[in-house]
Amino acid sequence: MIEVKNLFHSYKKNDEYAVNDVSFSIAKGEIFGFLGPSGAGKSTTQGILSGLLELQKGSILIEGKARNAYPDKTFFNRIGVGFERPNVYKKLSGYDNLKFHAALYDVKTEDPKILLNMVGLGEEGKKLAGEYSKGMMQRLGFARSMINHPDIWFLDEPTMGLDPSTGNKIKRIIRKRQSEGTTIFLTTHNMFVADELCDRVAFIVDGRIVAMDSPKNLKLKYGQPKVTVEYIEGGKLLSRELGMRDEEKQELEKFIAKHEIKTIHSGEPTLEEIFIKLTGRGLE
Numbered sequence: 001m002i003e004v005k006n007l008f009h010s011y012k013k014n015d016e017y018a019v020n021d022v023s024f025s026i027a028k029g030e031i032f033g034f035l036g037p038s039g040a041g042k043s044t045t046q047g048i049l050s051g052l053l054e055l056q057k058g059s060i061l062i063e064g065k066a067r068n069a070y071p072d073k074t075f076f077n078r079i080g081v082g083f084e085r086p087n088v089y090k091k092l093s094g095y096d097n098l099k100f101h102a103a104l105y106d107v108k109t110e111d112p113k114i115l116l117n118m119v120g121l122g123e124e125g126k127k128l129a130g131e132y133s134k135g136m137m138q139r140l141g142f143a144r145s146m147i148n149h150p151d152i153w154f155l156d157e158p159t160m161g162l163d164p165s166t167g168n169k170i171k172r173i174i175r176k177r178q179s180e181g182t183t184i185f186l187t188t189h190n191m192f193v194a195d196e197l198c199d200r201v202a203f204i205v206d207g208r209i210v211a212m213d214s215p216k217n218l219k220l221k222y223g224q225p226k227v228t229v230e231y232i233e234g235g236k237l238l239s240r241e242l243g244m245r246d247e248e249k250q251e252l253e254k255f256i257a258k259h260e261i262k263t264i265h266s267g268e269p270t271l272e273e274i275f276i277k278l279t280g281r282g283l284e
């Protein structure tokens with residue numbers, strides 16, 4: 001569906017690259033995630049793909065055809081863009097924001113009321129967007145990004161700053177759209193979001209992709225399964241992490257035999273642990 005090859009971007013048009021030789025492809029109906037810390041180049045990549053930033057160097061094919069070969073309006077009609085800072089019209093109500101935005105498309109659009117309900121703003125539709133809280137504005141921006149029923153959907157940090165239950169609501173909508181065939185490019189520095197939602201994830205740091213696979217494969221390939229054992233020693237409850245690789249099993253058995261064990265939990269490594277292992281950097 002989307003094929004990106006050797007993408008570079010320099011804001012200063014010198015040899016300082018915010019995106020540095022990035023290549024990846026996204027299959028139709030896939031949720032593909034960019035996971036990386038602040039300043040990694042996630043939003044810049046989204047900006048280039050969605051047409052907000054010029055394509056300086058590299059190629060972007062959509063269904064085998066150069067993205068720039070599509071007339072602007074054709075492309076605009078089929079994509080949805082959720083920004084990291086939602087740029088809603090503050091002097092318009094939530095409802096009017098959606099109504100106004102819907103009028104910009106030549107394709108069938110969704111009923112603003114249904115979208116407002118979907119993102120939990122059904123009661124606040126008449127309120128001015130300028131009076132919305134940050135999370136409400138974020139949800140309005142999210143609703144706006146899907147008003148034209150995009151078949152390619154760009155989402156920049158879609159759940160950032162939302163409480164867990166609202167975040168889950170947004171995740172459910174994303175999954176539903178995926179099940180209807182929407183192809184989704186999602187950026188985040190939240191490993192849980194990447195893990196839960198993405199079919200494949202690219203780790204990005206300093207403008208470069210350092211690993212790319214399904215969350216499960218990344219864990220299998222780079223992570224080490226471990227066991228957390230809670231035990232009593234000197235009247236205190238202590239805990240210890242032990243490895244589960246073949247060469248570590250003996251140590252684990254010995255440890256269990258020697259101690260008064262209270263609980264044993266096995267756990268897989270998190271994407272963040274793998275990220276740190278591969279890049280030496282955390283995700284913040």
Ligand SMILES: Nc1ncnc2c1ncn2[C@@H]1O[C@H](COP(=O)(O)OP(=O)(O)OP(=O)(O)O)[C@@H](O)[C@H]1O
Nearest residue numbers: 011018036037038039040041042043044045084189
């Ligand atoms: N408009 C701009 N002008 C100049 N440099 C910019 C601009 N926007 C981003 N950059 C730089 O490009 C690099 C990548 O930024 P980008 O916004 O793509 O990162 P990000 O991964 O989205 O980070 P975050 O998680 O903080 O949103 C950073 O070094 C940033 O300072």
Ligand SMILES: [Mg+2]
Nearest residue numbers: 042043044084
């Ligand atoms: Mg960003």
